[in-house]
Every structure is written in C-alpha cells, then in structure tokens.
Amino acid sequence: MARPKPATFEKTKVVAENRRAKFDYAIETVYEAGIALTGTEVKALRTGQGSIAESYAEVDDGQVWLINSNVPEFSHGNRFNHEPKRPRKLLLHEREINKMHGAVAREGMTLVPLSIYFNSSGKAKVELALAKGKKAHDKRETIKERDWKREQGRLMRDRG
Template sequence: MARPKPETFDKQKVVAENRRARFDYAIEDRFEAGLALQGTEVKALRAGEASITESFAEVRDGQVFLVNANIPEFSHGNRFNHEPRRPRKLLLNAREIDRLLGATERKGMTLVPLSIYFNRRGRAKVELALAKGRQSQDKREYIKDREWQRDKARIMRERG
C-alpha cells in the first residue's frame, strides 16, 4: 500500500514560481511530480535560473511532459549543454497519470505547473495543478472576494 501524501509539499528551495496561474485558473487538485533532467539543467536550476510562466503539461502516449518551460543553458556548460525549451518528462505514478488524462479529456481541465523546487533530498520537483480556466467575470469575483477577506481581517485586527 502506498504511503499517504502530505498535505503540503516539502519545498526547501523554490527555483521558479508561476504566481499568475493562481489568478488565471481555478485550481482543483495538486500533484508533486519529479523531473527527468540532464546534468546541465540541474546545475542551471541550482543557480536559480528557470521560468515557467508560459508553460503547461500534457499527457502523450501514457506519459506526462512539461512543455515550454525555460531552463536557460548553464553558463559553464560546454558542447554538452541542453536545449532551453525542450519538453521534459514528468515522473508520476500510473494511477496519477490516468487520473490526469481523464480530467483533461473529459472535463476540459488544464495541467498547469505552479512551481519548480528542490525537496529535502535535493531532488528537483514540480508542483502540478489540475485547473480550470477562469473567465473575466470569474476573475473579478475572485478579486472582490480576496479584497473582502483582506478588509475583514483588517477590521478584526482593529477591533481587537
């Protein structure tokens, strides 16, 4: 039997974060996936160089790939340097892949990376979200709710 997943992921060093995704998408579920990387990609990530703002994940042939994520070439890499925007394989369980495939095909959901980070063991991980795109009126509602929560907290602090 598989061990239970923790509620929050063990993030030691966050390399890249997609903060816009929380605004543009309504996040349903989160997954932690490993990244299949080349040597110079790991070195570039450890240097803190990555961008996932325009990236997404897709299921192809029973495997999940991170598409359009930019990990720039390592500065001290030589002819063995990697291609910056190549599709990278994400490491997930077969059951999780089936669940993601079903959600993206049937429900019209999107796989959005929220962050790339290193865990305590030094492994590069991606926090992947199963999300549904928000319309502009939904975004306005989201902003209104967020501002009300902020105002409510301020009022409660002032009243003691």
Template sequence: MNAAKAKKPDRNIVAENRKARFNYEITDTLEAGLVLTGTEVKSLRQGKANIAESYANEEGGEMWLINSHVPEYLQANRFNHEPRRRRKILLKAREISRLAQAVQRDGMTLVPLKVYFNDKGLAKLELALARGKKLHDKRETQKQRDWNRQKTRLLRERG
C-alpha cells in the first residue's frame, strides 16, 4: 500500500533563478524566511513569482529582498499588494552582519536562488553569497558543460 503512494517532494519550488549559477560563482548558500502579506502568499502558491533580476541588500541591520516580482492576486480586489515591493528577509543578526561584511569587504553579491514552500508550508528563500563571473569564466563554464555532455555520450556509445 505504501509503495503505491507517490512520494511528495519536500520542496514546492515557486520561483527559481536559473541564470544565477551561470552569471555568478556561488560560494555559500543559506535558507531564510520571508515576510509576506496574505495576498503575496496566495499569489506564490499559484507559482507565478519571478526572482530573476532580484538581489538582497542590508539596510539598518535588516536584510531586504529588492526587485522581486510577485504578481497581484486577482481575487483580492482593493486589498492587493504592490508587485515589486521590497520584502524583508528573516535572518539572525549574526548572519546578517557576516553577509554584510562579505558584501562590503570582498565585493560579493547576495543573490536569491529559489523561493519555495517547505514541508511545514512556510515560504522560504534560498540565498547565495556569490561573486560575479567575468566573460571568460562564463565561456569556460560553457566549455566544461559541453565537454561533460559529450563525454557521457561517448561512454554510452562504447559501453
């Protein structure tokens, strides 16, 4: 009976920044909470959010997600939220200070990778501490990816 049941995924991914791993060299990732309004949560559950051009920034001892787009929830009428508003990221003070120092000192960037609902139904953000890649680094990554793909094809043909 248990084998017949389909296993539920532990993460319900709402939005993913797929270009981040191509444009940035990711050094560290962490999970953070988001402060959202009710209509934002309902809109996220529909899976129409976009974090492709967003980033995180520290202001006044708090971390903020800037330029993320969560579309309006159509059934909310006048109680709707602003789609591109800044959203507070929930992190411990020690984590905020560590990330802010890395951004200031090392010239790194805080890039959101995913927005998802965890197994308790809470909206979470996977945040990455990253350094921007140069054009030649991006080309090298593309060459490596192509070579790995070609290598697996050759092994499959011979094997």
C-alpha cells in the first residue's frame, strides 16, 4: 500500500518563502501556525513585501516566537508604523507547542519557517517545520540526487 501523502495547507497567496530551508535541513514535521501581526504589518505583507530567509522560531515560556523575520515598514503608515524585525508571536495549540519544545530540547532539532502566506479566508499563516540540520556530506548527496533526477528527465525526454 502506498504511503499517505502529508497534509498540505491551502495557500492562496505566498508572500515569503525560505527556499534554502529544504536544502540546509532534513524536514521532519510541518505545522501551520497563525501569526500575530499589527495592521501595518498585514498591509505590508499583502503588497508582497517580507522576508524569512534568515529567520527561525524558538519556544519560550510556552509560546513560540518567530525571530529575525523582516516585514518592512508600510509605505503609507503613519507614526504608528511597526518595527521591521521585531519578534512575532506564532499561534499554535498547546499540544503542538509541547511537542516542539520537547523535540528542540531533547533531540537537538530546529524550528524553521518555510513560508508565509495568506490562506483562503485571508488570514496570514506561517508554515513551520521541525527540522534537523544537514551535514556537508548530506548536502552533497542531495545535490547528486537532484542532478541525477534532472539527467533522468533529459534522457527520458530525448528517447521519447
């Protein structure tokens, strides 16, 4: 029997994506988390601005925080504009937070954001992965595998 595919989240508008995460980390589990934002942050994200390339998440006092994510100031914001690199609270169930805390503390895993997107009901969400860092030889193996898949595709396409 075939393995069931993991549940994918309904993404309508992807704002920011961490493309290096799948190369640098072996991803174990993926969670969908809400994100607590201010009004100007939501407006800036809706215009397609924002970056999570160097960001990570950490569990602190039973809460999960997104650290080092960049949402630039909204261009039409007034004096109540937000701070671009402030820590943002992620909204998860307590059971999920406890699982994450245990995995990070005991197994040496990392919480890596994969993407920020708006779902079908218009709410901003973060796709958060519980991952383990890859070693250099694992990364080389990934590159070899990717190149072989590409070469296979070329061979199949040429032979018809």
